[in-house]
Amino acid sequence: NAGVTQTPKFRILKIGQSMTLQCTQDMNHNYMYWYRQDPGMGLKLIYYSVGAGITDKGEVPNGYNVSRSTTEDFPLRLELAAPSQTSVYFCASSSGGGYGYTFGSGTRLTVV
């Protein structure tokens, strides 16, 4: 069982470039999430989805977009990269409620 798979693991972007962070889960979870992790700040929720076709903003959505066309996939799009988006990005999935999340291994993004 692969769980939650994120690609790429590392990426360096120039200011103004765009990219998509990929996330796929094979557990048939309805809930999927994108968090960013910055040193000393914990994890902040960017966007989440409660099922295919349904997405909503989290705490820090500015500069990002998501889509959820299938249960398995939840890509995160950065349209115009800025240095403030330098971070580690985690995708997670859940069957909901008290079951907790399964996390991917993360994408380390640097914007220069």
Added chain:
Amino acid sequence: AQSVTQPDIHITVSEGASLELRCNYSYGATPYLFWYVQSPGQGLQLLLKYFSGDTLVQGIKGFEAEFKRSQSSFNLRKPSVHWSDAAEYFCAVGGNKLVFGAGTILRVKS
């Protein structure tokens, strides 16, 4: 608003010593509570969770946590720390969306 406070940014303990990591939360109802561990360069792994019943919950790797409603706390404990426990630990609260604390970095000295 939901929030989680982990008062200790860093903790250093000797191998074999006991450990307690603190977590306080603010939530509108009885929450689901979680502890996750993150080794360097890795994703987060679930250690244990609480959502009802016995207030002392057991997790993986010999960890346990106690839910104290009156203190809004969910502290993580381990009786004897091993060098492999060195990592960052996150407390989280919520239901379908989790709010995470800022994390506590555990260092283990031999």
